[in-house]
Amino acid sequence: MRIIGGKLKGLRLNPPKNLPVRPTTDLAKEALFNILQNQIDFEEIAVLDLFSGTGNISMEFASRGAAQVTSIDRSQQCIYYLKDTSRQHGLDQIKTYKADVFKYLQAETEQYDLIFADPPYDLNRIPEISKTVFEKGLLKDGGLLIVEHQSMQNLSNHSAFVEQRKYGHSSFSFFKKIL
Template sequence: MRIIGGKLRGLRLNPPKNLPVRPTTDLAKEALFNILQNQIEFEGIRVLDLFCGTGNISLEFASREAAQVISVDRSIHCINYIKDTARQHHLDQVKTYKADVFKYLEMETDKYDLLFADPPYDLNRIPEIPKIIFEKELLLPGGMLIVEHQSLQNLSNHPAFVEQRKYGHSSFSFFKRANEI
């Protein structure tokens, strides 16, 4: 795993082998950030990374000058790795929370420009993620939710669904909040 853009471009991430994660591949992450690069300005955005695991995505956004990156995972080992890595590389905008993502979302009231969720593929509650986020209005106007999931899974029945991009067995489903005037 490596950071592919921003001030830490090229940095190799070496998380402990025993973390309970399935990191987004460099290929899929590169494709995702190529898509995002043409749609959003990274500098100054607020990001919520759910099921953050190794922090691969959180650290990528921080490297690209996101103003705030909130990383949530239930594994204390993942959270400690992200905290240590962020501290080591002076990424002060990264904040971590050890929590069950669904319980965290129940309590969350802040709004974000971008939410990224990479739940375990076998989690049966994946379709609930967009539902909860849009019901709670956690996205700022024009904000985007991206859910990484198995390519066989279809999340297109949500009204805010925009598109699904497939990368082998993994897919990204994009959801967008309308730009209200």
């Protein structure tokens, strides 16, 4: 696992083996950020990273200049690892919170330019993520929600769905708040 762009490009991340995670592969992450690079200006955006795990995605956004990255995970071990690693590398814009993602979304009132969610693939509540994000108005105008999920799962029945990109067994579904 490594940072693929920005000021920390090439940094290898070595999280403890006992973390309860399934990190986004470097191949899928690189493909995702190639797509995003052509759609958004990373500088000064506010990002919400749900099910942040090792913080791989949070650190990638911070490395590329995101002004604010809020990382949510229910594992205290993951939160400690991300907090410690981001502090070591001067990524002060990353704020971590130990919380259940669904409870957090229900209570959240801030709006974001981009929300990324990488829930456990076997979680049966994945479709609730897009529903809650849009019902609660958590995206700024033109904002993106990206949900990583198993390729066999279809999330296209939400009105804000834009497209699904497949990378082997993993897919990214994109949702956009229309201006």
